[in-house]
Amino acid sequence: MHQVSRTVDSITLSWSQPDQPNGVILDYELQYYEKDQSEYNSTTVRSQTNTAVIRGLKSGSIYVFQVRARTVAGFGRYSGKLYFQTMTEEEYNTSIQEKLPLIIGSAAAGLVFLIALVVIIIVCNRRGFDRGDSEYTDKLQHYTSGHMSPGMKIYIDPFTYEDPNEAVREFAKEIDISCVKIEQVIGAGEFGEVCSGNLKLPGKREMFVAIKTLKSGYTEKQRRDFLSEASIMGQFDHPNVIHLEGVVTKSSPVMIITEFMENGSLDTFLRQNDGQFTVIQLVGMLRGIASGMKYLADMNYVHRDLAARNILVNSNLVCKVSDFGLSRFLEDDTSDPTYTSALGGKIPIRWTAPEAIQYRKFTSASDVWSYGIVMWEVMSYGERPYWDMTNQDVRI
Template sequence: MHSLTASSGPALVGVVRKDWASQNSIALSWSEVERLPSDIVDYEVKYFEKEQEQLSYSSTRTKAPSVVVTGLRPSTVYVFHVRVRTAAGYTAYSPNFEFATVAEDPDIADQGQVLVVVTASVGGFSLLVILTLFLLITGRCQGYIKARMKSEEKRRTRFHSGHVPFSGIKTYVDPDTYEDPTQAVEEFAKEIDPSYICIERVIGAGEFGEVCSGRLRIPGRMDIAVAIKTLKGGYMEQQRQDFLREASIMGQFDNPNIIRLEGVVTKSRPVMIVVEYMENGALDSFLRTHEGQFTVLQLVGMLRGIAVAMTYLSDMGYIHRDIAARNILVDENLVCKVSDFGMSRVLEDDEPEAAYTATGGKIPIRWTAPEAIAYGKFSTVSDVWSYGIVMWEVMSYGERPYWEMSNQDVILSIEEGYRLPAPMGCPVTLHQLMLHCWQKEANQRPRFNNVLSFLDKLIINPSSLLTLVNDVQSFPDSPEDMPDYPLFISIGDWLDSIKMSQYKNNFLAAGYTTLDSISTMSLDDIRRIGICLIGHQRRIISSIQSLRLQLHHIQHSGFQV
């Protein structure tokens, strides 16, 4: 608990806003009523439960005009006020602002939506009757009605679970609910005359065949660059259906940050899916090729685009299940677009990202939430976990998550509470958001609209991105503000914890015999002691950043290393 410090001068902090809240966390940001002095040190946020009336309070500090306050009680109103610390001392506190955490029992939120559910169900039933009569007349009823009924059932399930789609946003229809998958393709994907397609060159290989670049030349329209996925010859009918399933999904989306479907060719061979062409290819390889060439604000802009797409998809009720930088495409203007809507595809055993699930399918372990790995339970918030991994990929310029750890080691480490450390040069606020996306309890993770709002705040206030995780001066001043870190006893313990024990002799031979001496090492130092692999260098330097926090915590607690 902090002691009160006398304040002087006016309160330089204006309105404090709640960006989002979960059961145990509230994200805040604030404006400044006038230009702050150049010697600002940080902000102090004091908070307490409203019912306590300041009998017991806590505080935290932040360099940026925003903070995520954690460790709160569910369904509780908290009072917050903020003040500025300068070289001359503290200013006065802002006025009090009251915000509440989310209720612990999701059924509580559902009770207020009963009327909405009943109204929607009655309206949906009436509409279904009308559609049934119409489709009986037109002769297209059987498959379409079954698909819509199953879709309505899914929609009612989302209402019951507390997810109410925004007004005006369509509900996603699963193509698998059609008795005849061809009907889904006809409904959601436009047939293109193959004579309009000019294939120029092969740019890659997909699961079902080649991927080419070319031009789409529809009479009366301007030529556009496209990517063409082709289905290789000798296919079975099931393979054809699986191939076209992605078009049935993609054709339902209309968002600037989702890859656009131009159409399909199904009435001649080869069968093709035609989408917009993305000049810079996959995000992970693009970042690796251009390492260090973008500003933090540009990287945040890329992350925002992905969050826009995921907010749109989650509002439609679509769960992607395979959000990863390799499945994000980048155009010539650095606009990122979500792609790869074929998670039902079977990953080959020799693919490094493949792993098992309880249901026998294979999923990308490094990007997948714990509950999806353990129980096959996919949801919007399991996509949020994956988005947090994408954030880490972007800020590390395409580094492989968890480096060379095996899939089994990744699963065990996450279960024990391990989370990826911040990449070099990563702002504190972004790593905080990653950690929030990686909450073990799924209902404590933010929703995509919360993530998008938070990123918008950072873009509007770019000064909040200046404080880096590897900036020693950004450490909290009080032990109460420090997170818990594993207490390493020796260099060997530390290297074992990051699966780098093969380098123990390198450190000792170079004279690094204590944890304190290691905490001062730079990337150049790592290279000088003979660690040549870039992935290993980054993994060690990221862990050193966490080690600095640990040592700082120990020193403030009165222990000696």
């Protein structure tokens, strides 16, 4: 089950059909109740499809949801419990502000493209066009080389610190473990489990967060590589880049705590909702990703693994760039077929620019290539790039 959208008093949910139902599914029963209340006080609703809109909820409250299917043989078992939170009034107002420029920008994209096309044709055909014009050349270089704006921060590689812990202390806020409550495991990361939970900082309201934990028995190098992602993420502040809340390093397990993105990874979300969005919505998602990547490029940060699987989606369909762990490029120990050996390391062949595959030359330009692949992923609702071609065929 995953959350498609939410408001201050409603949550829209969708879920997968059981793999082997005992007959034709007649309908579904959804059970829900407030997290702090007893399951005996739960409410149930019926749905003829695998989606449901739950209304009449309290703002800013966390609810527990379970679903089961019914066939002629009766009801099946309830699914596992999942926790979803309605929006607060403040979040709702913020979401309206976030979505407005996306809608306006997407609607204006076609007009801007046409205007740009006309301008290019006029300029190219203008008599006496001086290719050596210094003013034009200076402007062109400015917009194509990613020059920094005055006062713009520059990304600092945490691996340049002699003591990696110093980078963590500088860029990531230490959180007392008593403020963190893990609710449930929602996935597996490169270094350990990924969980959902709650963060309650002194003087602030409780918030739903995602928690990456470092598995026990780690080496010092694994700890350093794990926390390097927090050192990187903590330097960014942009609405289309995943936000770091803080880290837990003085207790066990070691944790990285980020904002919670209700709809999970973009590739899975699109596949689960194939054909459900308008072109304007899909372009809005791509516009958000482009905005986040432009910000990272301006900070002189090269992502090197931009793909739909590394984009997270919240309940308002806002896409945010994530996954800043660089260890997969430094070690050759992963069995994930997505990452293929190349010049002593592992790289995602289907998303990587030719010069990066051939010479390991990663730049913002190679990130642009990867963005082109992401555009195809989004518009095809999560199809695998190059379909069934082998990685070797893709390289050729």
